[in-house]
Amino acid sequence: xxxxxxxAKRAASKPTINDxxxxxxxxxxxxxxxxxxxxxxNPQTRAKVEAMIAETGYVPxxxxxxxxxxxxxxxxLIHDNPNAQMILNMQQxxxxxxxxxxxxxxxxxxxxxxxxLFEDVERFISRQRLFGxxxxxPLSENxxxxxxxxxxxxxxxxxxxxxxxxxxxIVASNDRDAVREAVQYLIEQGHRRIGHITGPNGFRSAxxxxxxxxxxxxxxxxxxxxxxxxxxxxxxxxxxRATEKLLDMSPPPTAIFAANDEMAAGVLFxxxxxxxQVPGQLSIIGxxxxxxxxxxxxxxxTVRWPIVAMGRSAALKLIASExxxxxxxxxxxxxxxxxxxxxxxxxxxx
Amino acid sequence: xxxxxxxAKRAASKPTINDxxxxxxxxxxxxxxxxxxxxxxNPQTRAKVEAMIAETGYVPxxxxxxxxxxxxxxxxLIHDNPNAQMILNMQQxxxxxxxxxxxxxxxxxxxxxxxxLFEDVERFISRQRLFGxxxxxPLSENxxxxxxxxxxxxxxxxxxxxxxxxxxxIVASNDRDAVREAVQYLIEQGHRRIGHITGPNGFRSAxxxxxxxxxxxxxxxxxxxxxxxxxxxxxxxxxxRATEKLLDMSPPPTAIFAANDEMAAGVLFxxxxxxxQVPGQLSIIGxxxxxxxxxxxxxxxTVRWPIVAMGRSAALKLIASExxxxxxxxxxxxxxxxxxxxxxxxxxxx
DNA sequence: TTGTATGCGTTATCAA
DNA sequence: TTGATAACGCATACAA
Numbered sequence: 043x044x045x046x047x048x049x050a051k052r053a054a055s056k057p058t059i060n061d062x063x064x065x066x067x068x069x070x071x072x073x074x075x076x077x078x079x080x081x082x083x084n085p086q087t088r089a090k091v092e093a094m095i096a097e098t099g100y101v102p103x104x105x106x107x108x109x110x111x112x113x114x115x116x117x118x119l120i121h122d123n124p125n126a127q128m129i130l131n132m133q134q135x136x137x138x139x140x141x142x143x144x145x146x147x148x149x150x151x152x153x154x155x156x157x158x159l160f161e162d163v164e165r166f167i168s169r170q171r172l173f174g175x176x177x178x179x180p181l182s183e184n185x186x187x188x189x190x191x192x193x194x195x196x197x198x199x200x201x202x203x204x205x206x207x208x209x210x211x212i213v214a215s216n217d218r219d220a221v222r223e224a225v226q227y228l229i230e231q232g233h234r235r236i237g238h239i240t241g242p243n244g245f246r247s248a249x250x251x252x253x254x255x256x257x258x259x260x261x262x263x264x265x266x267x268x269x270x271x272x273x274x275x276x277x278x279x280x281x282x283r284a285t286e287k288l289l290d291m292s293p294p295p296t297a298i299f300a301a302n303d304e305m306a307a308g309v310l311f312x313x314x315x316x317x318x319q320v321p322g323q324l325s326i327i328g329x330x331x332x333x334x335x336x337x338x339x340x341x342x343x344t345v346r347w348p349i350v351a352m353g354r355s356a357a358l359k360l361i362a363s364e365x366x367x368x369x370x371x372x373x374x375x376x377x378x379x380x381x382x383x384x385x386x387x388x389x390x391x392x
Numbered sequence: 393x394x395x396x397x398x399x400a401k402r403a404a405s406k407p408t409i410n411d412x413x414x415x416x417x418x419x420x421x422x423x424x425x426x427x428x429x430x431x432x433x434n435p436q437t438r439a440k441v442e443a444m445i446a447e448t449g450y451v452p453x454x455x456x457x458x459x460x461x462x463x464x465x466x467x468x469l470i471h472d473n474p475n476a477q478m479i480l481n482m483q484q485x486x487x488x489x490x491x492x493x494x495x496x497x498x499x500x501x502x503x504x505x506x507x508x509l510f511e512d513v514e515r516f517i518s519r520q521r522l523f524g525x526x527x528x529x530p531l532s533e534n535x536x537x538x539x540x541x542x543x544x545x546x547x548x549x550x551x552x553x554x555x556x557x558x559x560x561x562i563v564a565s566n567d568r569d570a571v572r573e574a575v576q577y578l579i580e581q582g583h584r585r586i587g588h589i590t591g592p593n594g595f596r597s598a599x600x601x602x603x604x605x606x607x608x609x610x611x612x613x614x615x616x617x618x619x620x621x622x623x624x625x626x627x628x629x630x631x632x633r634a635t636e637k638l639l640d641m642s643p644p645p646t647a648i649f650a651a652n653d654e655m656a657a658g659v660l661f662x663x664x665x666x667x668x669q670v671p672g673q674l675s676i677i678g679x680x681x682x683x684x685x686x687x688x689x690x691x692x693x694t695v696r697w698p699i700v701a702m703g704r705s706a707a708l709k710l711i712a713s714e715x716x717x718x719x720x721x722x723x724x725x726x727x728x729x730x731x732x733x734x735x736x737x738x739x740x741x742x
Numbered sequence: 743t744t745g746t747a748t749g750c751g752t753t754a755t756c757a758a
Numbered sequence: 759t760t761g762a763t764a765a766c767g768c769a770t771a772c773a774a
Contacts (some may be wrong), residue, residue: 056518058751069761074753084759101518105464106751108455109766126480126683130473133499146520148496149483168406168451170496278687307687314689333476337628337657337684339664408767419745424769434743456767459750 057098066094077102104144114171115145117360120163121178122154125276125304127332128349129178132201135353136176145173145361154181160190167196174198174360176353182206183246197363199356203247209375213356215347217247217329220379221254221299222261224327224345227381228297229262232389233325236266237295239274239284239305248276251301251329270295274305281308282315289316289324296390297325303332306342310386321388331382340385347379407448416444427452454494464521465495467710470513471528472504475654477682478699479528482551485703486526495523495711504531510540517546524548524710526703532556533596547713549706553597559725563706565697567597567679570729571604571649572611574677574695577731578647579612582739583675586616587645589624589634589655598626601651601679620645624655631658632665639666639674646740647675653682656692660736671738681732690735697729 059077063070068087075083076091094100108114119136121129136147150166152159167175174197181187182200188207191198200207203217228236238255241248252271259266269291272284281300285308288295300306306328313324320326320340328335331346359373409427413420418437425433426441444450458464469486471479486497500516502509517525524547531537532550538557541548550557553567578586588605591598602621609616619641622634631650635658638645650656656678663674670676670690678685681696709723 056521059753060751070752071754071761072759075760078753082759087759099518103459103751104520105455105458106766107753109453109459109768110751110753112753112766114455126476129480130476134473134501137499137501144519146498149487149499151484151487165451168449169494170454171406278683304687311687311689333628334684334687337654337661338688339661409769410767420768421746421770422744425744428769432743437743453767456750457769459752459766460768460770462750 056103057100059100059102062091062094062098062100065098066091108171114173115143116148116170116172117145117357118148118150118166118170118172118175119178120150120152120166120175120181122152122181123178125302125330125332128330131349132176132178132353132356135350135355136357138350139354139357140361143361145357148172152181154184160187163187164190164194167191167194172196176201176356176360179203179247180242180245197360199359201352201356203250205376206246210359210362213352213359213373213375213377215352215377215379217250217345217347217379218254218257220345220347220381221251221329222258224329224343224381225255225258225299226262227343227383228299228325228327228387229258229264231297231325231387233297234264234390235270235293235295235297236264237270237272237288237298239272239281239288239298239300239309241301242275243273245276248301255299274301276302276304278304278308278311281305282312283308285309285312289313289318295324297327297387299327301329303328303330303335303342303344306344306386307334307338310338310342319391321386322391325388325390326386327381328386335382336384343384343387344382345379346382348377352377406453407450409450409452412441412444412448412450415448416441457494464523465493466498466520466522467495467707468498468500468516468520468522468525469528470500470502470516470525470531472531473501475652475680475682478680481699482526482528482703482706485700485705486707488700489704489707490711493711495707498522502531504534510537513537514540514544517541517544522546526551526706526710529553529597530592530595547710549709551702551706553600555726556596560709560712562725563702563709563723563727564725565702565727565729567600567695567697567729568604568607570695570697570731571601571679572608574679574693574731575605575608575649576612577693577733578649578675578677578737579608579614581647581675581737583647584614584616584740585620585643585645585647586614587620587622587638587648589622589631589638589648589650589659591651592625593623595626598651605649624651626652626654628654628658628661631655632662633658635659635662639663639668645674647677647737649677651679653678653680653685653692653694656694656736657684657688660688660692671736672741675738675740676736677731685732686734693734693737694732695729696732698727702727 059073062073177200182202200212202214240252272287274280274284298309309326313320318324328342328344331344335342335344355373409423412423527550532552550562552564590602622637624630624634648659659676663670668674678692678694681694685692685694705723
């Protein structure tokens with residue numbers, strides 16, 4: 043008796059639009075109109091249907107909706123990033139932007155070193171038929187990936203450290219300017235031998251931050267040997283190792299700007315290993331203002347970028363093409379990072 | 393005829409099961425069988441259809457699938473962000489468990505202090521008709537929430553610090569045992585005046601960890617004044633404040649066990665503020681093994697729980713009821729935390 | 743082994 | 759302002 047399964051299932055599962063229609067004595071389409079706030083509808087009819095919806099606790103099935111509309115309401119977040127706090131802040135920002143909409147967020151961490159990267163992303167997008175995706179750095183710097191996403195008919199917004207794309211496809215911070223100000227601050231304190239630990243080769247954020255560093259020195263007419271710039275990998279360990287190199291120089295730098303907080307924490311760690319006073323014998327500036335920056339001793343002076351706001355903006359930008367959301371089309375794409383002054387910088391003791 | 397509209401639309405959108413059926417000269421159902429790996433199917437037919445699927449890049453529409461099956465493939469992660477790294481590790485673990493399945497993960501941060509908490513969770517689950525959810529601590533300790541989720545016909549797995557629920561509904565670490573061992577380690581080093589900074593009132597994890605602390609002292613026959621136990625809030629600042637209190641005692645503790653790493657970092661910070669040597673004058677043990685624990689100086693001895701593995705197990709447990717996944721029904725629910733010995737503990741100098 | 747008819751819950755078309 | 763009917767893409771029951 044296969045028909046047995048149906049009533050049972052009906053009882054256990056949620057009410058559908060048919061139930062509402064039947065119970066309130068109207069057609070499905072009318073219920074649909076009520077749900078979608080169509081204007082041409084009799085207020086009485088509307089009230090009746092709304093009452094029934096409230097009574098039964100009816101919730102439209104998004105799957106069926108997606109099927110009928112030929113589109114869905116899923117936003118993907120694609121990232122490959124070691125910085126947990128940034129991703130979480132970004133998630134928070136995106137969800138804030140999606141709040142009170144019917145969109146939901148799907149998270150997809152990927153491995154940017156994997157040869158199957160493109161395939162992974164393609165499968166993710168086409169399987170779920172995503173409405174759009176937000177791509178986080180450093181993945182966002184990959185132009186081919188952005189093209190792939192677009193070719194799949196999927197909207198996208200990239201988050202980056204510079205203008206990587208059209209305004210409607212990017213939210214960007216002004217890393218270069220922010221770093222220039224940070225290094226200028228070191229110079230104002232009297233530092234001249236300022237070292238720099240860069241981000242990994244090929245990262246746009248690393249390039250921008252290094253340029254900011256170089257600009258600040260150039261403007262002040264300061265020349266430092268190329269050996270004052272050491273490559274890092276955005277990891278704590280690479281920060282430690284790079285610092286070892288810098289401190290082996292003679293004379294060593296009196297200050298170090300590390301391209302992110304993880305490495306800046308490594309600088310502090312390496313300084314301690316050598317018994318150096320921070321900031322007395324070595325001043326440090328990081329980038330990101332992750333929690334770690336304020337947890338170490340001394341707390342790190344660092345650059346903070348408004349990640350949550352950028353996430354919110356990215357989400358709004360993505361759904362901007364929706365009807366009735368023309369306002370979101372004017373979402374800002376450029377965000378200003380600021381220097382947070384804490385205890386890891388002072389004048390050079392020498 | 394109305395069928396004219398189809399080719400036009402067809403060209404722009406993705407191929408459907410109908411296209412595959414038509415192109416390979418079989419019925420939809422046969423294609424469906426190929427997709428779902430039915431056994432009763434002619435190898436030649438199968439090959440033909442599979443070739444066509446590969447050629448066209450056809451991907452089944454999960455929305456339609458969900459509709460037809462009367463269920464969907466969405467797993468929710470509900471949390472109230474205490475700790476970015478933990479949540480990200482958990483996400484990673486869940487996604488590992490979901491890899492190569494058709495399930496996807498939806499993330500939902502909520503505010504556990506909000507009066508609309510239950511309503512939020514209910515809307516999330518019923519709107520998306522989630523297959524199941526993973527609930528992270530401290531939210532997972534709320535029995536009423538779990539009951540609500542279940543009443544919505546949604547599967548759930550709670551992650552916790554103790555056995556909060558049936559084995560099929562929980563993945564738990566043995567916080568009490570792990571802490572007991574940690575404090576025993578302090579005792580073995582010669583400490584007798586051991587302070588404890590607890591987690592917030594009412595948190596199961598806080599209770600378990602405090603019990604572990606008390607058990608270790610009891611077993612060693614050590615009595616400490618109640619004032620050696622100070623309430624914290626799992627935050628850095630609360631760790632700093634609690635440490636101030638403890639260090640104001642006379643005699644002060646020679647070691648402090650903080651119920652999480654954030655607070656342990658606060659202990660370290662407060663010790664530095666007073667110019668105390670760590671570990672020389674004050675030994676510290678934390679809990680979580682977050683990145684911060686290894687970034688500060690000295691790196692913190694702490695308790696590590698296998699969050700990624702727990703996440704993976706939670707995901708597998710959730711989808712265990714699926715056909716052909718009976719193996720997953722035996723997913724472990726109890727996970728062992730271990731003490732990670734680093735540089736923040738030594739014998740008391742006195 | 744394969745095909746036909748039907749249903750899942752929603753929206754769109756077009757007529758009433 | 760409303761409703762009947764046909765999609766949307768896929769899966770199941772049942773028949774061939």
